[in-house]
Amino acid sequence: MSHSFDSSVAANSRISSSNSFSASGDRLENSPSLVEIRDLVFRYQQPDRKSGFELVIDELQIAIGEKVAFVGPSGSGKTTLLSLLAGISLPDSGMVRVGEKQLQQISDRGRRDFRISEIGFVFQQFELIDYLSSLENILLPYRINGSLRLTAPVRDQAIELAKSMGLADKLHRHPNRLSQGEQQRVAICRALINQPRLILADEPTGNLDPANKQLILRILLERLQLNGQTLVVVTHDTGILQSFDRVIDFSDFHGGGPA
Amino acid sequence: MKGPFWLALKYVAYNRWKFCVLVACVFLTAFLPITIKLLLNQFSQKILARGASTPLVVGAVGSDLDLTLNTIYYHAKSPGEIPFREVRQIRESKLATAIPIMSRFTASGFPIVGTTLDYLTFRELEFKSGESFAMLGDCVVGASVAERMQVSVGDQIFSDRKNAFDIAGLGPLKMLVTGVMAPVGTPDDEAVFVDLRTAWVIAGLGHGHQDLANETDELKVLSREKNAIVASAAVVPYMEVTDENRDSFHFHGDTDDFPLTAIIAVPVDEKSSTLLQGHYVDGIDEFQIVRPIEVIENLMSMIFRVKRFFDANAILIAVSTVLLLGLVVMLSLQLRRREMQTMFKIGCNRSTMMLMQFWEMIIVFLVASILVAVTTWVVGYFGEDWIVSYFVQSR
Numbered sequence: 001m002s003h004s005f006d007s008s009v010a011a012n013s014r015i016s017s018s019n020s021f022s023a024s025g026d027r028l029e030n031s032p033s034l035v036e037i038r039d040l041v042f043r044y045q046q047p048d049r050k051s052g053f054e055l056v057i058d059e060l061q062i063a064i065g066e067k068v069a070f071v072g073p074s075g076s077g078k079t080t081l082l083s084l085l086a087g088i089s090l091p092d093s094g095m096v097r098v099g100e101k102q103l104q105q106i107s108d109r110g111r112r113d114f115r116i117s118e119i120g121f122v123f124q125q126f127e128l129i130d131y132l133s134s135l136e137n138i139l140l141p142y143r144i145n146g147s148l149r150l151t152a153p154v155r156d157q158a159i160e161l162a163k164s165m166g167l168a169d170k171l172h173r174h175p176n177r178l179s180q181g182e183q184q185r186v187a188i189c190r191a192l193i194n195q196p197r198l199i200l201a202d203e204p205t206g207n208l209d210p211a212n213k214q215l216i217l218r219i220l221l222e223r224l225q226l227n228g229q230t231l232v233v234v235t236h237d238t239g240i241l242q243s244f245d246r247v248i249d250f251s252d253f254h255g256g257g258p259a
Numbered sequence: 260m261k262g263p264f265w266l267a268l269k270y271v272a273y274n275r276w277k278f279c280v281l282v283a284c285v286f287l288t289a290f291l292p293i294t295i296k297l298l299l300n301q302f303s304q305k306i307l308a309r310g311a312s313t314p315l316v317v318g319a320v321g322s323d324l325d326l327t328l329n330t331i332y333y334h335a336k337s338p339g340e341i342p343f344r345e346v347r348q349i350r351e352s353k354l355a356t357a358i359p360i361m362s363r364f365t366a367s368g369f370p371i372v373g374t375t376l377d378y379l380t381f382r383e384l385e386f387k388s389g390e391s392f393a394m395l396g397d398c399v400v401g402a403s404v405a406e407r408m409q410v411s412v413g414d415q416i417f418s419d420r421k422n423a424f425d426i427a428g429l430g431p432l433k434m435l436v437t438g439v440m441a442p443v444g445t446p447d448d449e450a451v452f453v454d455l456r457t458a459w460v461i462a463g464l465g466h467g468h469q470d471l472a473n474e475t476d477e478l479k480v481l482s483r484e485k486n487a488i489v490a491s492a493a494v495v496p497y498m499e500v501t502d503e504n505r506d507s508f509h510f511h512g513d514t515d516d517f518p519l520t521a522i523i524a525v526p527v528d529e530k531s532s533t534l535l536q537g538h539y540v541d542g543i544d545e546f547q548i549v550r551p552i553e554v555i556e557n558l559m560s561m562i563f564r565v566k567r568f569f570d571a572n573a574i575l576i577a578v579s580t581v582l583l584l585g586l587v588v589m590l591s592l593q594l595r596r597r598e599m600q601t602m603f604k605i606g607c608n609r610s611t612m613m614l615m616q617f618w619e620m621i622i623v624f625l626v627a628s629i630l631v632a633v634t635t636w637v638v639g640y641f642g643e644d645w646i647v648s649y650f651v652q653s654r
Contacts, residue, residue: 088604109608116606127601131273143262144607174273190605 034197034230035062035085040094042077042084055080057094064197067221067231069241072250078234082200085232086119087111099197116145120191120229122220124203126183128175128190134182135171138162138189148194161189165219181212188220192229199224201233205240217243263611267618278623281584285627286634288580292573293631294638299566301639303559306331309445310555312382315355315524315532317345317539317548326547327554330521332446333362333370340518341546343455347515352538354531355524356381361458362520365419366434369404371451373458381525382447388412389438392454395508396500398434399452402442410436415499416451418461432461433499457500459510459517466496467508524548588620 037060045052055077062068070078083089084096087103088111096103101114115121128137136143138158142150162171165185175183184204191199204220205213217240224231233244241247271278309331318326319339326338349357358381361373372378376391379399389412392399400410410416417431434453442448459465481489497504510517526532539548592599599612 086604112603112606112608114606115604119606121604123601125597127597129598129601131270136269140602141605143266144602144605144611146262146608 032064033061034064034066034099035060035232036095036097037061037084038095040084040091040096042080042089042091044080053077053080057081062230062232064230065224065228066246067224067244068233069244069247070232070234070250071236071238071241071247076250078250079202082202082232082234085198086115086121086200088115112145113147116141116148117194118196118198120194120196120199122184122187122191122199122201122204124206126175126180126187126207128183128186130175133172133174134162134167134178134186134189135159137175137186138193140190141194154193158189158193161193162186164223165189179212180207181209181216184208184212184216185219188216188223192223195227195229197229199229199231201231203235203237204233205235205237213237213240263614264618266615267622270615270619271622278626281587281623282627282630284580284584285624286630288573288577289627289631290634292570292577294635294642295566295569297635297639298642298645299562301642303562305445306555307552307559310551313523313551314526315535315548316551317341317349317357317522317524317546318520320545320547323547323549323554324558326521327549327551329362330360330523331551333372333450337363338520340520341522342515343517343519344515345546346519346522349522349524349535352535353527354535354538355526358523358525359455359519360521360523361455361462361518364458364461366398366404366416366451367408367419369401369408369449369451371398371418371453371458371461373453373455373461375455378523379452381523382443382445384443384447385441387439387441389436392437392452392457394500395454395457395460395505396432396434397437397454398457399438399440400436401440401448401450401452403448404451405436405439411439412436431498432457435500455519456510459514460500460508462518464512464517465508465510467500467504468496470507584620588616592616 037057039059040055040057042055043052044054053075070081072078080089084091084103085098087096087098087106090104098114099118101110101118103111103114106114129140132140135155135158138161139150139155142148142154159171162168165188167182167185167189170178170182170186175186178186184207188204191201199220201220205216208216220231221243223229231244235241310327313331316326316330318330319341321339329338343359346357346359349355356377358377359374360378362370364371379391386399387402387405389399391397398416400408400416405411408416414436415433416436417433420431434451434457440447440452453461456465483489497507500508524535526535536548536550539546602612603609
């Protein structure tokens with residue numbers, strides 16, 4: 001695995017940190033890329049307008065089926081990059097392509113449809129909807145966007161998925177009656193139900209005890225392996241890094257340049 | 260549309276207590292003014308119609324409202340008395356048909372109206388079964404009375420004793436039901452009609468008892484002086500008028516002096532009406548003549564003036580409720596910011612999120628509106644009696 005990084009510090013005095021890298025990493029050999037980033041610049045200003053942040057990526061590619069982990073200190077741009085990959089945020093310049101779509105070239109609505117069909121999100125705090133049961137949470141993407149149609153086979157598929165995650169007897173329970181491990185499994189089911197090509201996970205094991213941490217990670221990786229889906233994980237947990245094809249460490253660039 | 264509505268339903272079902280509180284706020288804010296308006300309109304229409312159908316009422320000087328309400332609704336506070344002589348005088352003046360009303364007693368809570376057959380004709384009351392009161396002790400019951408007391412022609416009912424301590428007065432009089440009126444939707448449905456003389460018997464002005472002319476029991480006859488026989492309390496008056504004792508019923512005193520609570524005067528024409536009113540307005544201090552429609556209009560005008568105050572109050576409460584609901588929604592949006600962010604990240608349209616909030620409020624207002632509609636209907640259906648008792652009977 002080799003990374004090559006550059007750094008640049010913004011001239012603007014309000015920008016307090018800047019990360020810049022050009023990474024090809026240990027991309028899966030001979031696999032076509034699912035994600036491609038070129039000449040990306042993203043600037044973020046804190047609400048107090050006194051400090052800010054600039055993320056610069058010359059080149060980054062993630063192959064289909066690749067499992068990539070972003071590590072590094074808080075504020076180094078890991079979660080920002082997830083937002084850029086999901087089309088939640090747009091770069092100030094440069095190109096972000098996921099699959100066939102260049103995200104900065106499609107409309108807001110198009111990016112929402114892209115997220116619902118191409119992206120699966122897993123969050124640190126699970127972010128389940130408390131007034132929906134486990135099964136209803138899993139099927140949530142089908143309820144909130146007209147581009148997906150909830151049919152009986154989809155429902156059966158959700159039940160099967162939940163069962164395969166050990167949630168057979170928890171389908172009709174609300175999140176407040178589930179353990180944290182169970183809640184994260186429900187969240188993973190929700191991320192997988194529409195069979196997205198790219199799974200973005202922000203600290204998926206951050207709130208779990210060690211036993212659940214390993215279990216959740218194993219379930220997630222097995223499931224992705226099965227369908228050849230791509231995974232990008234933001235984590236602070238160095239104990240799980242061996243499970244990934246590639247690790248991109250943001251800490252080397254924090255504060256203006258590589259260590 | 261389907262997804263946001265489904266999510267809104269789920270949210271509402273899960274947060275059912277919060278939902279109930281919101282519904283209750285909207286319901287109470289809307290229910291009171293709407294129901295009061297409905298009831299007052301119903302009451303207003305009926306009482307105005309009743310007032311309009313009663314041209315003139317003559318009675319003792321006093322509250323014109325009491326006189327009017329007692330004459331058209333029977334239940335209200337009994338006005339002063341006017342002697343029967345006035346009926347004769349109005350009749351002799353040929354200015355109007357005079358219908359005497361003696362409405363002071365009750366039978367199982369229903370007013371007993373002592374009158375003449377003219378009254379039934381005047382009100383165009385028809386019989387559902389049986390026939391009119393012809394004899395002393397006969398009565399005709401209104402449709403509601405028959406239904407609630409479960410009586411029909413041939414049954415007997417008792418007048419209520421006015422005062423348990425009134426040992427000098429006559430006890431309850433047993434009356435024979437000779438007819439049941441067809442329902443007309445007016446206070447006449449709630450009344451028991453008797454001949455005027457029967458009402459006077461109930462009032463203790465007339466009675467029947469055993470023949471004392473040949474009575475030898477000294478305990479029953481206190482003294483005999485020429486044509487007068489003074490009976491003791493041992494002589495028990497008859498409580499029921501039968502074929503056998505009917506002839507023994509008699510009145511003491513001049514019936515011209517016997518009391519009425521009112522006289523309904525139906526003038527021959529406008530001129531007669533004016534003359535009759537002039538007669539009582541200018542000439543006689545102890546009696547008054549009123550046009551019920553004017554009295555009722557004054558009453559309703561006062562009620563609606565008070566209602567306007569409550570309307571203004573209701574508007575302020577409604578505005579407060581809407582502001583509070585707005586605050587609740589805003590706070591709810593803040594509390595649900597993470598939920599909204601999650602949905603947005605997953606791929607939810609902002610319009611879907613707005614629509615979801617919109618449906619939640621619609622569900623609250625819809626449920627509250629249905630509750631208001633149902634309760635208003637129920638109150639409108641059953642509340643008329645209440646409002647009559649509130650505005651009329653409680654006087």
